[in-house]
Amino acid sequence: MSDYRVLPGPEHFLPPAAASMGICLPNPGEAHINGVIAPEEKAYEEAARQFLMAKVPTIFPGPLVLWAWNEKAAKKATAVRHLFNTLVECVQPGQKPMLIPMPDYRPKYPKINPEVEINPNHPNLTIWHNRIDCCMFIGVHCHQANLSLKIIRGGTSCYTIAMCAQAGHEDAMLSFRDASVEKIMKLADTVKRLKGTVQPRLASAKNGVSS
Amino acid sequence: MSKERIQISEDLYDIMPSDYQDLVKSATYGKEDRGWKDIGTSKELIEQHSLCAGCPESMAFRYILASLPNPEDTVMVGSTGCTSLVFPMVAVHNIHSLFGNQNAIASGLKRALSVRFPGRVKDVVVLAGDGATVDIGLDMTLQAWFRQEKFTTICFDNELYANTGGQESGLMQKGFVAKMAPVGKLFDKVRLPEIARESGCHYVVNCTVSKPSLVEKVIRNAVHIAREIGPTYLQLYTPCILEIGKNSMEGLQEMRDSEKPTERFAYKEYVSEPAKQLLAELAAKDKERKAAAKQLAGQASA
Secondary structure, rough: OOOOOOOOOOOOEEEEOHHHOOOOOOOOOOOEOOEEEEHHHHHHHHHHHHHOOOOOEEEOHHHHHHOOHHHHHHHHHHHHHHHHHHHHOOOOOOOOOOOOOOOOOOOOOOOOOOOOOOOOOOHHHHHHHHHHOOEEEOOOHHHHHHHHHHHHHHHHHOOEEEEEEOOOOOOOOOOOOOOOOOOOOHHHHHHHHHHOOOOOOOOOOOOOOOO | OHHOOOOOOOHHHHHHOOHHHHHHHOOOOOOOOOHHEOOOOEEOOOOOOOOOOOOHHHHHHHHOOOOOOOOHHHHHHOOOOOHHHHHHHOOOOEEEOOOOOHHHHHHHHHHHHHHOOOOOOOEEEEEEHHHHHHHOOOOHHHHHHHHHHHHHHEEEEOOOOOOOOOEOOOOOOOOOOOOOEOOOOOOOOOOOOHHHOOOOOOOOEEEEEEOHHHHHHHHHHHHHHHHHHOOOEEEEEOOOOOOOOOHHHHHHHHHHHHHHOOOOOOOOEEEEHHHHHHHHHHHHHHHHHHHHHHHHHHHHHO
């Protein structure tokens, strides 16, 4: 097993792909935390803890849930909204959960509006602007998520979670696989269950800004 | 993709940026007689772009996107140049090709779409600058025409390489001195419209984009003919006001000056015999449709 750990950055301008450092994707029923394969149950706890600790816990829904391609996508969108509402209910004063869409993958010129959207080609702009210190990607096509996760790890100190509908992401600090409505709802339930048990890192947050 | 499929998930509607909400609410996808007159009353298929203030290319983009007969089932193929800065802000499927490869990409794309969607009309429109069409990509441009590939090629002719600082291009006029071509062009402007006609294009137009109604007409003709018969080519003058030393508000006048009867962008049109027949059929159908609509409106008001 690799000694390399996928940790919040800023790692450096061009961080190595975690896969090239020996990080493996989880098997069905598993997840990975910082590059170490872990049971999925443990990942729910850790993801919920990271959300509850963060100053600006944020969900980035991508095109696969933003657009109602089919009934399943619409249900996932409902679950994402439920998770966000749960976060809003469970955080303490001073924490500011956000729900920011990634509607398009094309690089936008001259620039995106980081207050209302995130773009995979320069995700750091949205993270810096909103001082996001923990985020979750959902409904983003894998190749764009990989690109984004690597840029975020390279240039920010944001903790990244991938709720992937396929095989997971090595470049996230925590990755689920085979995402479904049930898994999103279970994460929301875990957040609710851990409410009040986790101390937010309000004073010590690095605010997602590179040092 | 059809208009019915592009709905935003209800639970995440409020977080979508307003330009996407507007596209779903009031863009003219699926409208039968869409055209430049929709500009101002519906959501345009182009969002804020990064072209220079007053750039005629931005006018051309707006008119073309308003006039495409079937935008929800159209794929545009672009190439390197000022246009490539605009495509990320365009709400029509598009592919950015390697510099000059656009007609080769479009050939494969058109064939693949015909196989994948046999019962459905899928239009392919190439939109590139003069560098990509006439210099770097001339081989791909001509070969696509020789093969009678069924798509439209639009060349935004600004007569030089604009976004790299003003180098000489094949479509530059003879004697013109540009910032990066200080000696002046030594040979004539390449006569691509004539070459297009000889290479098998069924509809060729050389004009400026000063008149939106004209742009609408030639775009619709070109797309319909390409869909049914074979390759079509439009050469549209979109002067680079920066590189020819004009101000932002002078682009329109520059085009008007260049389209006078003796000038190089005087309106020229070539239509092949089969294309003429098709256009006549389309005009007849359109007339019939309008008469029926008028009759229906008359019955409703009676």
